[in-house]
Amino acid sequence: MNREIAVFDSTLRDGAQGESVSFSVSDKLKIVEILDDLGVAYIEAGNPGSNPKDMEFFSRVSGLRLKNARLAAFGSTRRSGKTAAEDENVRSMLRAETPVAVIFGKGWDFHVTKVLKTTLEENLNMIRDTVAFFKKEGREVIFDAEHFFDGARANEEYAFQTLRAAAEGGADGLVLCDTNGGSYPFEIFELTKKAVGRFAVPIGIHCHNDDGMAVANSVMAVEAGASHIQGTLTGIGERCGNANLSSLIPTLQLKRSYSCIPGECLRRLTEAARLVAELANMPLPSSMPYVGLSAFAHKGGMHIDGVLKDTRTFEHVEPKSVGNERRFLMSEVSGRSTVLAKIRKICPDLDKESPEAKEIIDLLKDMEHKGYQYEGAEPSFELLVRRHLGKYKPFFDLEKSTIIEDLTSRNGGRSSLATIVVNVEGERRISAAEGDGPVNALDCALRRALETFYPELGRVHLTDYKVRVLNPEEATAARVRVWIESTDGTDVWTTVGVSTDILEASGRALTDAIEYKLLKTIERKFKPFI
């Protein structure tokens, strides 16, 4: 089998309906690029009619040049009693100027009479008209039959009439939605098969996970002939979420040879899922299939023994095939070659069998155990390696760094005062600064003290600040990881710090950011490293 399956990601629309999910416009633009790189066919980017913030995004996203994906806007059929051209929602969708329009209409008679409060006949007209309107405007039109499966259980004939109306309007695809997420694999299979048999256009599937079966239900639909799968890359979405594409794509592609995304992209799946989770601030459960941290982590002694003899004994697919890694939780034998590759990027001459290489691997494991993660924060890793090898002379010594915070004084909101003492080759500087919070005060004081020695720091400023609580169940005593992104106008670099103390973690990332800038400036001026 090698049937092509079009992957349709709705992280930015249905995913944004998940509890606690809220994307900024810049988050959304980054997610579009990640999904496009991953090779999905469609990115559903928002509902311009219901969310004004989405309009700003649509105007900015048109500047991106996408390699694989087509952008889609989502909206409902026209209202009863208006023409499509008069309808405000329809017009908002048009203004979004996406090549693809996803029109959703009611597929369940109960919803038509109870929620829309219109007639069954008028609902069919609404579907047919709205689809036809967007076709006339030159859009690719996908029809989402909302509650199709609940609808078919109640009134199968009517549910199929709604599909027929969309097909008559010229829809390019008909998507069967399990909106309430409570359907059974068998039902999905049978009804999808009927739809595939009755219509010439591609049939799609859109499952929610309220009974924990969204992935399997989508698989059943594909087995019944569906050729378009809707979901979200990390499974986020209203209530219990949408079908998790990071489970669905490799399952279809590796197990049944369907073609969902380009083969070489599958190896980026884990990275893409983790980046999207980061932007959504919804950390992936470590047990998430294929892409979770524990997905290929072996803990039981018998399991580890088996995997050491042959990985197929306890792994359903090869971890690398989805860009993930095998881990042995009891005996840390993992990842050595990856780490060595990183170290040799910094010190190309280092022998991989040398004691130094071994020490750095141990050091790295120790730091990771403490919560450090150097992926995306390579400057901090480079500083770690250089410090360890003694090939690094710090540009300054931070003798003292104190923060005083008075939460009850509200003098213009600047309640934080940082004082810093630095020592540069025997010369000391004391500085103090107020700030919007303690980290800001610290940043200002530190750069104020150092600028007299290193005027090149005048161009450096911080452009991003992120905080992740690592073991939230420890509550306020939890370990936190802080990332700081900096720029000098030309280069951009990210550093990381970890501590149970958020100020200390921030201080470490800040210090690394400044050290790294100085290292790169001096290095360029005087000599290449090693």
Place this chain on the structure above:
Amino acid sequence: MNREIAVFDSTLRDGAQGESVSFSVSDKLKIVEILDDLGVAYIEAGNPGSNPKDMEFFSRVSGLRLKNARLAAFGSTRRSGKTAAEDENVRSMLRAETPVAVIFGKGWDFHVTKVLKTTLEENLNMIRDTVAFFKKEGREVIFDAEHFFDGARANEEYAFQTLRAAAEGGADGLVLCDTNGGSYPFEIFELTKKAVGRFAVPIGIHCHNDDGMAVANSVMAVEAGASHIQGTLTGIGERCGNANLSSLIPTLQLKRSYSCIPGECLRRLTEAARLVAELANMPLPSSMPYVGLSAFAHKGGMHIDGVLKDTRTFEHVEPKSVGNERRFLMSEVSGRSTVLAKIRKICPDLDKESPEAKEIIDLLKDMEHKGYQYEGAEPSFELLVRRHLGKYKPFFDLEKSTIIEDLTSRNGGRSSLATIVVNVEGERRISAAEGDGPVNALDCALRRALETFYPELGRVHLTDYKVRVLNPEEATAARVRVWIESTDGTDVWTTVGVSTDILEASGRALTDAIEYKLLKTIERKFKPFI
């Protein structure tokens, strides 16, 4: 349909193989009681041969009087070349003195030759002998055919021979295991159907979730005639976990009328899952089907509108049927009616057309604009509304709150010192505390000062701490939103604080958490509010 399905929970055995899961003996005893109360038929409590800590537990658990469940110990077949009676693992299992023995044996020829390094014939003898041995000792014996589905794909005849050997040994049940968690719903259905047709004893199913389909695969097995389902109540387990019983039980019971647990117990499902998650220190993802905090949480305006008209529009089952709750989330995509519904939950007498209602809606918009997000942090919203309506007298006045942080002093890592002055009805208390970071110090100092006035705060502790940077491009001057989750052992509540100063944001969420607890305690003691 009303077929009885025996529920077999393996939280304490397979669940304990999940990454970061580790139970104390007292945790295990509590979990046995929770599962027994929930009405499961079997509790697999450990592997006495591989884990010496389990022996202590088995000797203590025999003191519990269980109402519904039978306890099971888990272990492998005898080794090749020994009799069952000589085998150390077998003897450990016997010493556990459980009424049920679960014997696992290899169902995949590849494992027999590659891992056990014995002959296919000897593996069959090992299965037959070991089962017969425990039957002779008077135990109920369940045979787990490890890797049955992978085995059947490779050598179907041999996989069935392993089942046959167990049946000949006298097994009371034969369980088909998808140990690597990579099987397909159709395969599971077909092979289970064959097994049901060939053996007179009950057939069970044990699925892992490596392809995200463990629940659906278990459902398929039941539809094919299996009458025994193995999993873990919250889905924890090796790698991606086991079939999640908190999804599987209500799906089978509510949708297909199978009888899994006593009807009245189903309403305790959410509570039981949350307690077990607490003991496992593995917080439930909020999107978990049926039992998650968001499982019946509605965010989109159209969804809320539909549910207000008829809950069936966007709910696949009634939340109460599994002991969960419907929630309407507040966000930019939800409408005025949601907010009004929330306000009226707090003040039932408030006229929705009154100036106060309008003021609160404006206030809410203003707070959201500042970065507050009350969805999931309703206690902070309730306090906001009460404060605004003047219907709230604070329980304490925070006169002074200062933090001193010395980032360069590393005295045992406790670099933060908080001092607090509170005033409760004219009486002042000063307290100070060190902490793992400034927020922890603040939390300790505040509760130390207040506990003399309000001893009920002694039971309160924080269980989750989350930080979201709202405008990361402002870097260290960015606005941050802090969520704090608290519990007093019975209730769980979440509060929110926002500021450019992370300490101030944390302080606000902390103060709200304490105020809310006091409000609820006093309210219960003296009078209903309004």
